[in-house]
Amino acid sequence: MPVVWAALAIVCAISLLNLVLTVAVIRRLREHTELINQGRAQSPAQGEVTLPAGTRVGEFRAVTGDDRTVTRDDLRQGMVVAFFSPRCPTCVEQKPAFIRYASGLSGGRDDVIAVLLGSPEELEGLREELSGVAQIVIEADVDGEMSTAFGLRGYPAFCLMGEKGVLSVTGFQVDVLPESAVL
Structure with missing residues (x-):
């Protein structure tokens, strides 16, 4: 025993x-x-998530969920272009701030493009959440035309456009976008 x-x-x-x-x-x-x-979620000073500010984005042609064709020539000064993925925890964290920011823009959703990276099935919920404040472009991955044109290296990414397709501000967090853009 x-x-x-x-x-x-x-x-x-x-x-x-x-x-x-x-x-x-x-x-x-x-x-x-x-x-x-x-x-x-590092700051842009620690590593650029897109092409750096002051750089002109490359040529691209994309179609929004509203069947509107968008090219670099359509990017006006003050427009915001954001990149999101449903597999990214930081994207989920930044989404509410982005929605608040985009909702406050005087040009409404015509001044905002949200590029969603993933399959249409996994993007459905994200697409619904952002379609009220942004034109939606869906790309399968970072090899898509807009992602390539912006030099996307991570997400989320937030870009404020300057004149003639030049990036004015870029970063990982919505708070890099100037409050003065909200009118």
Whole structure:
């Protein structure tokens, strides 16, 4: 009988050690996830998410959800172009601020283009949320025409257009966009 108790004590000790190690691994994974998310949300000074401000975007031709064709020549001064993906936690965090910002623009949704990256099925909810404040362009991935023209290297990305297709302001967070653009 003492052998059974000894074996049971060993199994309990191993199980307890396994539980402690599992909790430690989970805690470490959470820390890593936060570090990764912070890296995605870094400021433009730490790394550009698109072409830098002062650069003219490349040529592109895209069709919005309203069947309007958009090219670089359609980008007017003061327009906002944003890039989102449903797989991006920072995109989810920045979406409410973007909706508030875009809702305050005097030109309404005609002055805002939201480029959504992913399959139409996974973008359906995001498309519905943003279609009230922005013209929607869907691209499968960062190899799409608009993503390539803007030099997209991460998301979310927020761009304020200057004259003649030149980027005035770019960044990972909505707060890089000037309040003066909201009229």
